[in-house]
Amino acid sequence: MYKANDAKSLERYSSAVTLSDMELFIFPEILFSAVLANIMSPNLWKWRDDTWFGKMEKQNPYRRMLRLKQYIMDHFAFNLDLDTWGLTTKDTELARFSPFIDTSVLAQSNALFGYEGDKYYFDIDIRKHFGLDKYVSDVIPYWKTETVEAMEAFRYKDGYPSGAGECVSLSTLYASALFVVAGVPLDKIYMMATPLHSQNFVDLSDGVITNNRRIVTRNMWFNGSEITAKAQRALRNERVTIVANNTGWIHTVYGEASMSRPAYEAFAGKLTEFLSTDIDFPVLASFLRDRSRLQKCFQFSHSCCGKPRYIEAEKVFGYEHNSRSRASDDSRATLMHEIDEDEFYPEPLPSRILLDELEEFFKGRALSIDCECNVDQLKQRLHHTCFSVEEVVADLLKFCRTTPRLPDPATKTWVEPKPVEIDPSWSREKIIDYVESIRTTNEAADLAFMAFRDMRRAPWKPFLKAALQRCPVSIAGAGNLDLSQTAERLRTMPNESIYDGTRMAQPDEVWNYQRGDGLEKAICLINIAKARSPESTLHLEKHGSQIAVIDEKAGRFVFESVKNLDAPGEEEFAGL
Secondary structure (H helix, E strand, O other), X not given: OOOOOOHXXXXXXXXXXXXXXXXXXXXXXXXXXXXXXXXXXXXXXXXXXXXXXXXXXXXXXXXXXXHHHHHHHHHEEEOOOOOOOOEEEHHHHHHHHOOOOOHHHHHHHOHHHOOOOOHHHHHHOHHHHOOHHHOOOOEEEOOEOOOHHHHHHHHHOOOOOOEEEOHHHHHHHHHHHHHHXXXXXXXXXXXXEEXXXXXXXXXXXXXXXXXXXXXXXXXXXXOOOHHHHHHHHHHHHOEOOEEEEOOEEEEOOOOEEOOOHHHHHHHHHHHHHHOEOOEOHHHHHHHHHHOHHHHHHEEEEEEEOOEEEEEEHHXXXXXXXXXXXXXXXXXXXXXXXXXXXXXXXXXXXOOOEEHHHHHHHHOOOOEOOOOHHHHHHHHHHHOOOOXXXXXXXXXXXXXXXXXXXXXXXXXXXXXXXXXXXXXOOOOHHHHHHHHHHXXXXXXXXXXXXXXXXXXXXXXHHXXXXXXXXXXXXXXXXHOOOOHHHHHHHHXXXXXXXXXXXXXXXXXXXXXXXXXXXXXXXXXHHHHHHHHHOOOOOEEEEEEOOEEEEEEOOOEEEEEEOOOOOOOOOHHHHOOO
């Protein structure tokens, strides 16, 4: 729990405000805190009133998830703009985190501090991939996890017609919306963070993975499409550094795990099963869709006017792009009818394997990828001069199984606190009361009120530390304006917060969304003034609805506030 005079506690709780990717890596407990903050948000509960979610109770869980997926697709863009929350440096952040973790371990485990994963990430030049190549190598971004209010507020920014968020924002939004809107129990939702990505595994039926705005089912995982290939990149090329759910978390680096061990081991087994499949004809055809270089070695046949016709496999797969039908399933006959007659040949094409014969071979059965005799049978069927059958079958087996690199439970000491046990049938008010009731026994619950930004229930100092030390966008945005001009600029913005009630926006949220309550604007002005003159003495005074920033040199700047909050005192700013 928060200790006012403890520097480590202050760092942890302030990190629950900014929720940057690197802070989530250092303090894995705040990952689930962000989910709880969304679950407590009135904005998320408003989704339930949208006609799009009408009659959700009559739909099965998967249909509800599809409904939710489309809503998120329609209302949120994926955002990875480096300018959104500004930049910091490796040295600055390493100095912050050195009391918590060995910095050499951090450099090997977190993408922002040097980790580049497997050869894949060296090949794509990771800094160039993220747009960091235009900065010196020490510069890294504040990729902050936005909760639902900040995600929806992107519509106020130029160039954003809708809400937006980065991958961790979308994964925490999915986890909370699955619970609030789709009625999925929390113990069915597992959050997975890799050094470069964040996604969820939902333990319903065969399983579902949420990936940015989309969802991937087990069948989709093996469909060989370009979208699925992108969804696979993290689990194929990175190790999973954090797994978290309502019982706690496990982390690759830390020796102690707070998650329920049976829950973690059940998750690991189900995820591993999700990521592997036996080989049948649809899987083989999907493999060829993904490995397009091999398509020139295969052909399909099709009966037209009572006579067999033949066509190159690459042409059939090419027609998929403008069709709802697929070459790999029962809709292939429809796809064939969509292909122009003059694309077909009356005789089999030489030096090409006929896929229809392979389909007949698989009829009524699938080959286990764990059985060597099955693999040998497949090699016999695929043996051809067009390619090396050993290499192709090895590649096919790789396609059929992704082995997730998860934290090793055998190396952990398991300390299992009381889990967060809330039910989708509960009201929002009941959930908030419950989360508040377990704050003294569950740190994620206590930190959730920091992420929720409710300054009646959370301490001011962590909020102010985040505001004055990690909000570079407002500082840069003020540019060369003097303090009086900056205050006037803030006063011209709409006097409305993106957060309801006694919840508070950070200075960079005020500046990015060009709006804020007077108390939020006042703290934004202090952030800018302190950045220019760290030794300056500033404090706040509140009289009724007026909040004033007092600067001993620049004067007095007054804003109007409707937040029913007392202004933080000088002791809260001390040392920041």
